[in-house]
Amino acid sequence: MLSGIPERKPTVNQPSLSPLLSWTPEAVVFDCDGTLMDTERHWQEARQTALREFGLRAAPGFAERAKGLHYTECGQMMADENDCPDLAGELTTALLDHFRVLVAANPRTMPGAPELVANAAKFAPLAVASNCPADVVETCLSNAGLLPYFDHIVVPDSAVRPKPAPDVYLTAARLCGAAPEASLAVEDSRTGIRAAVRAGLRVMGVGPWPGEEAAVGVDLWVARLDDPYVFEWTGRRVAQAVAH
Incomplete structure (x- = not known):
């Protein structure tokens, strides 16, 4: 154990341990989609709508493979799996257009997200690392009243590769002034978890337990962000910060 950083243990889905x-x-x-914001359902609907517009169908297992992908990679996969790679650009545009409409019409936070963010901001700088366009992330967080809590929003660009590359997490930690190994990532997708683990961050996974293979590298898994152990943990961190 170095500098107060816990030794990485085998993955557990029992918070008390x-x-x-x-x-x-x-x-x-x-992460934003599916972690802070309940937007994965919007991505699923947007993908299905875009495919129908072009008379295409999703291959079996597509929804799980697409979860967490950068939208351009998702558009390419939609095209490739339908044997029409030339449509990748149009499918990507349609996908993002439909998603913007859906998320603007019905923004919703994940259970416990507002409370966890507000508490965490009292003891550490916060950032978002997302594969979504910056304006979409900022609009979602602003509508949810969460944007003021975040010091940095990091999304892919010409110099920052999308998840599962580690770039967004490495950049976010650096902008927060912290070493990757001294930083915590909160993620819900395999793609995002791979990115955070590759970057060297500790990882809290959230959502239905995916099994040991899918959660390799995760330090803690909780079903929801309002898990009582997580709230007890943030409460202790806040109390320590106030005491100092």
């Missing part, structure tokens, strides 16, 4: 909950990260980096 996780050494992560005795640790204070120097930065917390959240």
Whole structure:
């Protein structure tokens, strides 16, 4: 154990057993879609709508493979799996257009997200690392009242590769002034988890338990962000920050 960073243990989905909950990260980096915002359902609907517009269908297992992907990669996969690679650009545009409409019409946070963000901001700088366009992330967080809590929004660009590359997490930790190994990532997708693990961050996974293979590298898994162990953990961190 170095600098108060907990030794990485085998993945557990029992919060009470996780050494992560005795640790204070120097930065917390959240994924947005499916982690902070309940937008994965919007992506699913947008993908289906875009495919129907072109008379195409999703291949079996497509929804799980697409989860967490950068939207351009998703558009390319939609085209490739339908043997029409030349349509990738048009499918990508349609996908993003439909998603923007859906998320603007019905923004919704994931259970516990507002409370966890507000508490975490009292003891560490916060960032978002997302594969979505910056304006979409900022609009979602603004509509949810969460944007003021975040010091940085990091999305892919010409110099930052999308998840599952580690770039967005490495960049977010650096902007927060923290080493990757002293930072915590909060993620819900395999793609995002791979990115955070490759970047060297500690990882809290959230959502239905995916099994050991899918959660390799995750330090703690909770079903929801309002897990009582997580709220107890943030409460202790806040109390320590106030005391100092």
